[in-house]
Amino acid sequence: MTAMIELADAEKTFTMHLQGGVELPVVRGVSFRADPGECVVLSGPSGAGKSSILKMIFGNYRCDSGRIGIRHHGKVVDLATAEPRQVLSIRRSTIGYVSQFLRAVPRVATIDVVAEPLIVNGVAREEARARAGQLLRRLNIPERLWTLPPSTFSGGEQQRVNIARGFISDLPILLLDEPTASLDAANRAVVVELIAEKKTKGVAMVAIVHDDEIRHLIADRIVDVTSFAAAA
Amino acid sequence: MSELSSLENDEPLLLAEGLAKNYGRLAACRDVSFALYPGEVLAIVGESGSGKSTLLQLLSAQLAPSAGQVSYRMRDGVLRNLAELGEAERRFLFRTDWGFVHQDPAQGLRMGVSAGANVGERLMAVGWNHYGRIRDTASTWLERVEIDTGRIDDAPKTYSGGMRQRLQIARNLVTEPRLVFMDEPTGGLDVSVQARLLDLMRNLVSELGLAAIVVTHDLAVARLLSHRVMVMKGGRVIETGLTDQVLDDPREPYTQLLVSSILPP
Numbered sequence: 001m002t003a004m005i006e007l008a009d010a011e012k013t014f015t016m017h018l019q020g021g022v023e024l025p026v027v028r029g030v031s032f033r034a035d036p037g038e039c040v041v042l043s044g045p046s047g048a049g050k051s052s053i054l055k056m057i058f059g060n061y062r063c064d065s066g067r068i069g070i071r072h073h074g075k076v077v078d079l080a081t082a083e084p085r086q087v088l089s090i091r092r093s094t095i096g097y098v099s100q101f102l103r104a105v106p107r108v109a110t111i112d113v114v115a116e117p118l119i120v121n122g123v124a125r126e127e128a129r130a131r132a133g134q135l136l137r138r139l140n141i142p143e144r145l146w147t148l149p150p151s152t153f154s155g156g157e158q159q160r161v162n163i164a165r166g167f168i169s170d171l172p173i174l175l176l177d178e179p180t181a182s183l184d185a186a187n188r189a190v191v192v193e194l195i196a197e198k199k200t201k202g203v204a205m206v207a208i209v210h211d212d213e214i215r216h217l218i219a220d221r222i223v224d225v226t227s228f229a230a231a232a
Numbered sequence: 233m234s235e236l237s238s239l240e241n242d243e244p245l246l247l248a249e250g251l252a253k254n255y256g257r258l259a260a261c262r263d264v265s266f267a268l269y270p271g272e273v274l275a276i277v278g279e280s281g282s283g284k285s286t287l288l289q290l291l292s293a294q295l296a297p298s299a300g301q302v303s304y305r306m307r308d309g310v311l312r313n314l315a316e317l318g319e320a321e322r323r324f325l326f327r328t329d330w331g332f333v334h335q336d337p338a339q340g341l342r343m344g345v346s347a348g349a350n351v352g353e354r355l356m357a358v359g360w361n362h363y364g365r366i367r368d369t370a371s372t373w374l375e376r377v378e379i380d381t382g383r384i385d386d387a388p389k390t391y392s393g394g395m396r397q398r399l400q401i402a403r404n405l406v407t408e409p410r411l412v413f414m415d416e417p418t419g420g421l422d423v424s425v426q427a428r429l430l431d432l433m434r435n436l437v438s439e440l441g442l443a444a445i446v447v448t449h450d451l452a453v454a455r456l457l458s459h460r461v462m463v464m465k466g467g468r469v470i471e472t473g474l475t476d477q478v479l480d481d482p483r484e485p486y487t488q489l490l491v492s493s494i495l496p497p
Contacts (some may be wrong), residue, residue: 061477088474
């Protein structure tokens with residue numbers, strides 16, 4: 001089988017030098033895989049290390065030991081040891097990440113925030129904006145807001161902009177950190193639809209969702225993160 | 233991305249090997265080695281006195297290293313030691329293939345001549361001699377950096393700080409350099425002006441596929457502009473990696489201190 005993501009014994013510990021070098025073990029022995037078209041949901045209580053695992057798969061947190069195999073342009077790259085340039089290339093064309101919070105550049109219009117991942121992959125600006133508009137419309141962001149920077153939006157609106165930005169690309173891997181957290185029922189349903197569409201396109205996803213109903217709707221497999229607890 | 237640029241990307245544009253600079257017994261910069269690739273933006277962060285400005289001067293051939301060397305891939309594809317370049321080659325780098333954005337725009341501009349001449353001068357230095365074309369190109373660049381073209385005949389001494397900095401950027405980019413050095417480019421500006429400038433620089437860098445080396449003490453600038461970051465302390469590079477990785481998961485005590493000292497937005 002050709003897994004898109006395959007973690008083997010991945011481990012993460014924070015060393016807090018400002019607190020006298022306290023070691024804060026986060027996870028150890030993290031091993032699971034995600035295949036094309038599959039949505040793996042990480043479960044476990046708050047603080048169990050779910051977000052840390054997603055950040056490790058994105059290369060945002062460093063992995064202290066073990067392996068994070070990512071299928072990138074047909075070859076498996078170990079993200080745990082990849083060069084910064086490789087990680088950037090993987091983020092540009094293989095892994096998308098929908099974080100809990102939007103971190104946008106001040107002053108950039110919402111429509112451009114959403115269109116940007118397409119533009120960096122060479123899609124013409126007009127087409128990228130058109131696709132961004134379709135997605136924003138689906139996520140019920142009124143057109144009069146598109147030219148404004150999202151920093152002034154409500155929490156739920158910002159999260160939807162973030163989702164649109166994450167879902168716009170045709171990347172084969174998507175990481176979703178609580179994509180439905182601050183959304184109302186109608187918008188949650190849209191996100192569930194978007195995830196289903198990604199599955200039919202063969203996208204491998206790893207998600208964190210606290211809502212049991214949503215988890216039930218999107219999960220093909222559940223990985224219990226408490227088994228990776230790095231009890232000191 | 234075009235076939236050509238992805239091919240080029242496999243070879244570094246600039247290579248620093250064991251760079252050091254001593255001032256008497258003071259080691260301002262010690263054993264710095266890294267490779268910069270085309271289209272890559274590298275931020276050098278650290279507090280005053282950490283050696284970051286010295287490093288920038290070494291990298292841009294404005295200062296001779298006490299040890300080590302800097303090599304640069306010229307447009308013919310050959311990697312050349314900067315210390316061994318002839319005068320004509322050096323001039324080509326400074327006037328055409330490199331840009332240098334100073335913290336104080338007065339250092340990078342001619343304050344008494346018009347904005348159009350400030351931009352046009354770099355073009356004339358590389359042999360442009362058609363007045364109309366120079367003026368058209370200058371005015372296109374003023375638009376790109378969001379300066380009202382009605383101000384083309386005004387001297388930068390009549391401009392605000394933010395406009396001067398944008399003009400300095402236009403002057404640098406008009407010759408289509410492949411590498412731009414920036415020394416605290418948002419340093420002396422108001423916060424609102426900084427955001428606009430950062431946004432502009434970020435777009436230009438990605439549209440033009442520029443490589444850049446940005447010295448800053450402001451981690452927010454590093455986060456917005458750079459792909460990679462080097463943290464300096466006491467003349468040494470103490471931590472390096474992807475920008476978001478170093479800022480979100482800092483390893484070294486000093487980097488953790490820097491990151492934890494940022495005020496929440």
